[in-house]
Amino acid sequence: MGELTGKVAIVTGAARGQGRAMALALAGAGADVAICDVGEARMPSVGYALGGALDAVAAESAALGVRALHGFCDIRRQAEVDAFVGRVAAELGRIDILVNNAGILTGNAPMHLLDDETFETTIAVNLTGGWRMSRAAVPVMIAGGQGGRIINIASVAGMIGTPGFGHYCASKHAMIGMTKTMAAELGAYGITVNAVCPGFLPTPMVEHTAGEIAARAGLTQEQVYEQYLSVAHIKEPISPEQTAASVLYLASEAARVVTGSNLVIDAGWSAT
Numbered sequence: 001m002g003e004l005t006g007k008v009a010i011v012t013g014a015a016r017g018q019g020r021a022m023a024l025a026l027a028g029a030g031a032d033v034a035i036c037d038v039g040e041a042r043m044p045s046v047g048y049a050l051g052g053a054l055d056a057v058a059a060e061s062a063a064l065g066v067r068a069l070h071g072f073c074d075i076r077r078q079a080e081v082d083a084f085v086g087r088v089a090a091e092l093g094r095i096d097i098l099v100n101n102a103g104i105l106t107g108n109a110p111m112h113l114l115d116d117e118t119f120e121t122t123i124a125v126n127l128t129g130g131w132r133m134s135r136a137a138v139p140v141m142i143a144g145g146q147g148g149r150i151i152n153i154a155s156v157a158g159m160i161g162t163p164g165f166g167h168y169c170a171s172k173h174a175m176i177g178m179t180k181t182m183a184a185e186l187g188a189y190g191i192t193v194n195a196v197c198p199g200f201l202p203t204p205m206v207e208h209t210a211g212e213i214a215a216r217a218g219l220t221q222e223q224v225y226e227q228y229l230s231v232a233h234i235k236e237p238i239s240p241e242q243t244a245a246s247v248l249y250l251a252s253e254a255a256r257v258v259t260g261s262n263l264v265i266d267a268g269w270s271a272t
């Protein structure tokens with residue numbers, strides 16, 4: 001029996017990176033997990049075919065002794081979001097925890113030179129996608145009457161400006177505003193809403209972008225990573241397991257009065 005035994009947790013973007021670690025951490029604590037993702041056929045900027053990646057995370061979760069449901073869901077599309085959330089409610093019976101983790105980091109240009117597609121796609125996934133998932137899941141949480149936890153994976157870029165990534169920065173700042181507002185709106189139902197703000201993790205998303213920046217600047221990927229680490233005060237990359245631990249905390253009984261907050265896991269980046 002884990003602390004989350006009997007609870008049902010949705011994690012978006014769970015085929016790899018932090019979402020995978022979050023799904024496994026929640027399953028390890030006893031929660032049944034419902035995980036979704038999208039592949040490059042629908043979202044070329046993620047740079048990989050979904051293939052068996054999500055199936056593998058579902059199998060790893062189930063091996064921890066919980067129920068694990070998985071499915072394709074592009075969080076930009078409300079019909080797919082509604083179908084996935086409906087399936088979770090029907091097959092797993094309730095929704096206690098929603099982790100809005102899916103996100104993209106694509107394109108690197110100053111705001112005045114940015115193209116429409118990069119800006120709009122980034123907002124559609126990183127901000128609107130989380131809102132769509134929340135809009136679908138909250139009525140199920142309210143109907144269940146047992147409260148709930150919404151955990152939005154924002155970023156250090158949701159708190160400070162990030163030149164060259166204004167589109168990403170705008171999406172994450174807005175996600176934090178949505179977090180605070182929903183915390184106020186849902187407190188009466190016992191639903192907490194919090195953000196997690198990671199700093200630099202060398203996940204596939206960042207590997208891809210750092211590779212592009214390195215190629216353009218004539219640097220190695222390691223040198224770009226050194227630049228990212230230069231603004232942190234603990235000079236080491238953060239691991240997906242470390243941000244997953246913050247999700248576990250926000251899902252725990254100990255955090256039942258924590259709402260509307262940002263849990264910053266950024267190695268000190270935003271401190272100065």
Ligand SMILES: NC(=O)c1ccc[n+]([C@@H]2O[C@H](COP(=O)([O-])OP(=O)(O)OC[C@H]3O[C@@H](n4cnc5c(N)ncnc54)[C@H](O)[C@@H]3O)[C@@H](O)[C@H]2O)c1
Binds near residue numbers: 046103105
């Ligand atoms: N890696 C970092 O340094 C860092 C820092 C701060 C915040 N974040 C945030 O953490 C979250 C997880 O990112 P990660 O670092 O694990 O990167 P990642 O690219 O490894 O994982 C993101 C996942 O989201 C999925 N996804 C993308 N678009 C989707 C869509 N439309 N519908 C459903 N799924 C979709 C991708 O397929 C991928 O599996 C993101 O929200 C990201 O913005 C990352």
